[in-house]
Amino acid sequence: MKNLFRTGTKTENPQMSENKTLSAAPSFFVENLNPEQFEAVCHTGGHILVFAGAGSGKTRVLTSRIAFLINEKGVPPSEILAVTFTNKAAREMKNRVGEFVPDKISGIWLGTFHSICSRILRNDIEKLDLGYTNDFVIYDTGDQTNVLKKILAEMNVNEKILPPGVVRSRIERFKRDNKFPPSQSSFSPGEKYVFEKMQAMEKYSAALKSANALDFNDLLCLVDRLFEKNKDVLEKYRARFKHILVDEYQDTNRVQYQFIKMLGRNNAEICAVGDDSQSIYGWRGAEIKNILGFADDFPGSKIVRLEKNYRSTATILDASNAVIDNNVHGVKKNMRTDRDSGEPIGIYEARNEFDEADFVVSKIKSLVETGNFSPGDFAILYRTNSKSRLLEDSFLREDGISCVVVGALSFYNRAEIKDLISYMRLLFNSADDAAVLRIINTPSRGIGDATVEKLSEFASLNGISIMEAIHRVPQEDFLKKRAVEAVGKFALMIENLSQSAKGVGAAETLKAIVEKTGYRGFLEKDENKKENIDEFINSAHEFDERGEGEADSRNFVEQIALTSDSDTETGDDTVKLMTLHASKGLEFPVVFIVGVNEKVIPLVRDNNYDEIEEERRLFYVGMTRAKERLFLCYPIQRKFYGREETMISSQFFDEIPEELKKYEDFKPAFRYRAETEPDEDTQPLFTPVPKSSLKIARGFAAGGFVRHDKFGRGKVVKVEGTGDNADITVLFPSAGRKRILASFLKKL
């Protein structure tokens, strides 16, 4: 690893070779970049890798380079391909580049690997001759699992023994390593059920193909395959893209790496930026060796290192370096900063997870009140999504500050939204069996399981799609009269919707679907879900207005499929909650990391510490998001599956020098304190009751907060009666004022 960059050009004299450009470039680039950055921005005539630590200005290099190419070098935007890993990063880059070249931004191909590949396949998938057409849909993991479930059932494989999810993730692992379809020898030695898996995988491929559907990994794999098989297509894209820019190069997996290599090695100038210390996606196939081997893979390339950190205070920088230095693997970087030390790192050892959440919220509140920060300056980072709920609840109890959970399970994952998406999918791709199966009886229209079973059987027997089978029902007689009628009505409805969807926007189609299917009636009194539907129609509307590409359902559905990192526009002035993973590439004035416990960060299951270095990198990523202040919190106790469990601080926490830490004062809320700690000044929030009588006195009180399954969180206005049958009047943000039986409410 020491000789990593032997073929790379030395970078000691950055300006020597570029003097001409330097003097010709507008002062803008000179003023906003340091010499090393400037060199990377202007470098032409070969590939370049910017290899540098967190906060050193890599992303700035990327955006400046695009601006430079277009504005100074006169490169047509259409010759530029810029790839990121997340939609958020893509959007960010679009915004920043847009400031430099407002009118030319749309000519650039800028997006995630997946969206770029999808775009390529939309144009050229038919040239693969696999039977796919450019109307293909993208199956999400749920769709994939459902397909496999059906297949395994048909194979008479007990799903307890070989669950569909296992096969699904096995498929994924093969695909991202570009080893699909696997041969027997591709499986690990001693792996169970190889035969069944192979058979299921074969059927899976066939099923997706006949549904004209691709899974996530197909998007990448099939582009690679296309480039390998069809030189004309490859040459077309090679001729087009003269400049390829890749963000977060350390997180590329094999297929992505091959994509870049095939497309750019011999005909484009590749500019990649990355940091091996921030590689946190090994579990989904990212290979650090891609960035470490850049100089070897792309001969004649230049390596630029950036060693100045512009983001964080010296304290934060020192602390994060102290942590990452414990990794044996990884290239040491000598980061420096001109900033002074700033505040020490705030530490809070919490009684439990509730107390931890309370601390965070109260600290944010006081920092906002003392005037130096506003809510939008804060981010709270955690290892697992499950932490977000606790924090949200704490925010709700505290008036005045709102928060938004970034990413997580997106809006589009809700059942009602997925139903509507399935309808849309069906309208432009009637072969989409997964979609049909989802909505054929939702809302219920008298097509029962038995009927679906028969249709499905008939379809696979005749090698046709389920929708086609439905169309043939009148000519065959495998269904009872009642079912024939119900199925016929369904077919007619889809046909009508399909006709009216032609040439109109996604929103209009969606409205028609909701109306014709009677979906609102089906939801009955579930106001929350109805609101979701409205919101969904709204977002379709926005999509149509935005006018990126054709405003039709197909494009809308595609955008959704590629946007799992829910498009939470982060413009609002609210506190952001997200996972450590989701925080990569972002920065915030104040960062809280919660759950800094051993076995949480690093997350360890079954005492398996194999991934300790990746976990340390993850923690490093989190720490280095902070500009001004960093807080680390860990509870010493938690409830886990109902059990109380004691916890200790993370080993990473112990790697931070004590002199950089400052332990914060915070008085836990009454209910978390031991009885030996009487409290003089705080009234208990709820009257403490003996455990035995808990059922009767549930402790609801006006002013307290509760959660309801349908309406979400709300504030208690009035309590009448006692016990489970008490009538509680609650004010919900969305649903308004409601009187609800106590047994339907959970106290927050």
Add this chain to the structure above:
DNA sequence: ATTCATGACGTTTTT
């Protein structure tokens, strides 16, 4: 066909 009851299972991380 809808409703209720029981049980399995779960907390990585995401395109």
Add this chain to the structure above:
DNA sequence: CGTCATGAAT
């Protein structure tokens, strides 16, 4: 502990 899925009962 709480949620979700499956299965029996009406």
